[in-house]
Amino acid sequence: MRTEDETSAGAGVETGADCENVPVRFDTKIxxxxxDDLExxxxxxxxxxxxSGLGTTSPEVIGEPYxxxxxxxxxxxxxxxVLVFEGTRETLTVAHGRxxxxxxxxxxxxxxxxxxxNDRDNRAAVRAVAKGGLELVGMAVYGPRNAVDKVFKGARMHP
Known part of the structure; x- marks a missing residue:
């Protein structure tokens, strides 16, 4: 298993793709x-x-077919x-704002x-609540590594 540092540094694109022994590094993070209270x-x-939503608006996160x-x-x-973190209700609210x-x-x-x-009812449920009133149980973010780190500050890696 790769560490976060082995997969997160770089200049915005994969490096080491031509050499199988060099880790692939990214300056972005998913x-x-x-x-933390979910079953x-x-x-x-x-x-x-x-x-599932991230690849639809950020197609660069999708690799080649297998x-x-x-x-x-x-x-x-x-x-x-994809790094998975957990946090309290308050941690999610703050991260959402960030x-x-x-x-x-x-x-x-x-x-x-x-x-x-179903998808229609899911979208309607989110649409019915103002952003400040959403009862968030999860959030996914994609972007520059340092920006994602700042958004999730205070969260811990999922066990």
């Missing part, structure tokens, strides 16, 4: 912040939903690791979404 199934579900030795094709995935003030690409998951069953 990170998820989950509220295990909720943490997994929220994380999956949150990261293929096995038999040439069976597989979908492309993120080109870099992400907004930095205009970083972000996705949110609110407590209301646990009681909906």
């Amino acid at each position: 990170a998820v912040l989950l509220r 295990s199934w909720q943490r997994l579900n929220v994380t999956a939903f949150l990261v 293929a096995d030795a038999d040439d069976t094709a597989y979908l492309p995935m993120f080109r870099q690791p 992400a907004l003030s930095r205009s970083l690409p972000r996705a949110v998951f609110t407590a209301d979404l646990f009681s909906t069953g």
